Amino acid sequence: MKEQIVKFTDVSKKYKSGEGEQTVLDNISFAVDKGNFVGVTGDSGSGKTTLLHLMGGLEDVSSGNVETCGKDLKRLSPIKLEEFRRKHISYIFQDYNLIEELTVWENIIFPSQLKGISLEEEKLIEILKILKLEDKRNKFPSQLSGGEQQRTAIVRSIVSKPDIILADEPTGNLDSRNTKVVAKLLQYVNKQYGTTIVMVTHNIALLDYCTDRIKVEDGRIKND
Numbered sequence: 001m002k003e004q005i006v007k008f009t010d011v012s013k014k015y016k017s018g019e020g021e022q023t024v025l026d027n028i029s030f031a032v033d034k035g036n037f038v039g040v041t042g043d044s045g046s047g048k049t050t051l052l053h054l055m056g057g058l059e060d061v062s063s064g065n066v067e068t069c070g071k072d073l074k075r076l077s078p079i080k081l082e083e084f085r086r087k088h089i090s091y092i093f094q095d096y097n098l099i100e101e102l103t104v105w106e107n108i109i110f111p112s113q114l115k116g117i118s119l120e121e122e123k124l125i126e127i128l129k130i131l132k133l134e135d136k137r138n139k140f141p142s143q144l145s146g147g148e149q150q151r152t153a154i155v156r157s158i159v160s161k162p163d164i165i166l167a168d169e170p171t172g173n174l175d176s177r178n179t180k181v182v183a184k185l186l187q188y189v190n191k192q193y194g195t196t197i198v199m200v201t202h203n204i205a206l207l208d209y210c211t212d213r214i215k216v217e218d219g220r221i222k223n224d
């Protein structure tokens with residue numbers, strides 16, 4: 001059996017809404033095998049982002065257990081959780097989340113510096129060349145197109161060598177050409193480095209790049 005890198009056991013997530021409560025995820029149990037590239041679909045508001053947040057410890061469960069990279073996230077203190085996230089997890093968001101005051105190059109190396117990983121400059125330049133970002137290395141995010149910003153965000157998420165990449169609609173703001181580039185890039189990272197990827201997407205065509213698919217529906221997980 002493959003190693004399970006994410007394991008949900010009887011997980012529920014509820015939010016207060018007005019007087020009452022809204023159950024977003026309702027007693028779900030499922031696992032993600034290490035090395036898989038999982039595509040997550042579901043209607044808007046179905047709980048996909050919530051699911052990623054729980055996987056990465058950005059939010060707490062209401063009940064049940066989430067184990068990521070062998071750690072029961074509920075048992076970690078806030079400081080340990082922060083440390084854990086930095087060491088094991090990278091996020092890619094729809095709106096890129098680059099730091100406006102830093103250049104492309106600085107944005108890319110910043111999380112690795114935090115982790116104490118030293119990057120081989122030549123290798124990084126090689127990657128930037130492939131992604132047509134090399135001549136943008138000293139530019140600031142506001143000077144880049146959406147596609148360039150997202151490619152930068154992905155390079156940043158890769159080079160810190162995470163065990164798992166959580167991508168929340170990473171192509172949501174991109175045109176079809178850049179959408180394909182980003183999906184291929186994630187697929188390459190998954191195959192080449194064995195990095196586990198969980199990607200939320202509205203774009204059904206992108207599921208072709210994934211090794212597995214799940215759907216969030218009515219608070220439950222459906223295997224497609």
Ligand SMILES: Nc1ncnc2c1ncn2[C@@H]1O[C@H](COP(=O)(O)OP(=O)(O)O)[C@@H](O)[C@H]1O
Binds near residue numbers: 024044046048049050
């Ligand atoms: N922090 C929050 N407080 C209250 N309700 C929330 C919060 N985050 C999400 N929700 C609600 O939970 C549901 C699922 O949200 P979300 O996980 O963002 O869905 P999706 O990413 O699938 O669109 C929505 O109804 C949303 O309004």
Ligand SMILES: [Mg+2]
Binds near residue numbers: 050168
């Ligand atoms: Mg969402």
